Amino acid sequence: MAFGAQLAAAMDRHGPLCVGIDPHAGLLAAWGLPDTADGLRAFSDAVLDAAAGGCAAVKPNAAFYERHGSAGVAVLEHVLGRSRELGLLTVLDAKRGDIGSTMQGYAESYLVPGAPLEADSVTVSPYLGFGSLKPALDLAAEHGKGVFVLALTSNPEGASVQHAIAPDGRAVAAVVADEAAAINSGAEPMGDIGLVVGATVGDAVHRLGIDLDRVNGPLLSPGVGAQGAGPAELSLVFGNAKARVLVNQSRGVLSAGPDVERLRTAVLDASAAAASILR
Numbered sequence: 001m002a003f004g005a006q007l008a009a010a011m012d013r014h015g016p017l018c019v020g021i022d023p024h025a026g027l028l029a030a031w032g033l034p035d036t037a038d039g040l041r042a043f044s045d046a047v048l049d050a051a052a053g054g055c056a057a058v059k060p061n062a063a064f065y066e067r068h069g070s071a072g073v074a075v076l077e078h079v080l081g082r083s084r085e086l087g088l089l090t091v092l093d094a095k096r097g098d099i100g101s102t103m104q105g106y107a108e109s110y111l112v113p114g115a116p117l118e119a120d121s122v123t124v125s126p127y128l129g130f131g132s133l134k135p136a137l138d139l140a141a142e143h144g145k146g147v148f149v150l151a152l153t154s155n156p157e158g159a160s161v162q163h164a165i166a167p168d169g170r171a172v173a174a175v176v177a178d179e180a181a182a183i184n185s186g187a188e189p190m191g192d193i194g195l196v197v198g199a200t201v202g203d204a205v206h207r208l209g210i211d212l213d214r215v216n217g218p219l220l221s222p223g224v225g226a227q228g229a230g231p232a233e234l235s236l237v238f239g240n241a242k243a244r245v246l247v248n249q250s251r252g253v254l255s256a257g258p259d260v261e262r263l264r265t266a267v268l269d270a271s272a273a274a275a276s277i278l279r
């Protein structure tokens with residue numbers, strides 16, 4: 001089954017929450033864990049135990065694993081493999097973007113079955129030109145994987161690039177959305193190419209003339225919780241495209257740890273809250 005269909009089924013079953021696995025040094029300390037690969041592993045396993053069966057997907061952020069070098073990357077491999085065993089879809093948050101054969105290399109790292117870092121989907125940056133993503137889009141299509149393309153990011157600095165007007169008069173983020181829509185066109189229940197649209201972007205979607213419903217793909221939305229967005233912001237940003245929104249929460253859920261039962265309650269509460277806004 002293709003990624004879009006798998007994610008739609010997981011969201012129907014478990015609700016529209018993605019739990020971000022972001023083992024910040026500060027969170028490791030708050031959990032009483034060492035800032036080492038062993039600490040990362042204990043942290044990640046607790047999050048997976050709490051998340052399994054309680055949300056649609058998990059999003060390990062590669063940065064927090066890579067800062068521990070090869071030992072950290074080995075933990076990331078473990079997280080991706082264990083998620084698969086637990087039936088949790090993975091969004092590997094690597095925000096990759098490069099050209100030609102280098103993009104091909106990144107795509108082969110994450111989107112080929114059996115690769116050590118195989119994930120169900122990966123985040124990518126289109127800001128070397130949407131066409132530079134072709135190797136990842138092609139491999140995803142070949143192997144039933146997904147790609148989440150950064151469109152309107154949750155950080156305030158993103159606007160200087162993403163709101164800029166392209167030579168044809170469209171905003172840069174609108175070009176990204178149109179490219180994704182063209183690939184997803186006609187897919188049922190939705191396509192495999194998602195967008196990242198922060199819940200903190202206010203009226204930008206509307207102002208830039210972006211039709212998120214027409215994208216016909218999953219809309220990964222970080223920014224809820226620790227970055228300040230809540231129900232009102234989600235409603236403002238997503239309007240009639242709410243049904244395909246996958247809300248990410250990292251610190252908002254992770255701060256309930258290290259106790260797995262308390263974490264589990266936080267996952268279920270966040271999932272129910274997201275469902276009540278988006279359904």
Ligand SMILES: O=C(O)c1cc(=O)[nH]c(=O)n1[C@@H]1O[C@H](COP(=O)(O)O)[C@@H](O)[C@H]1O
Nearest residue numbers: 020061123153154198222226227249250251
């Ligand atoms: O691609 C992302 O996931 C992402 C895009 C974006 O625009 N903003 C954003 O915060 N993220 C990621 O989403 C997570 C947000 O974490 P919290 O703010 O703790 O919920 C981090 O892993 C960020 O890297």
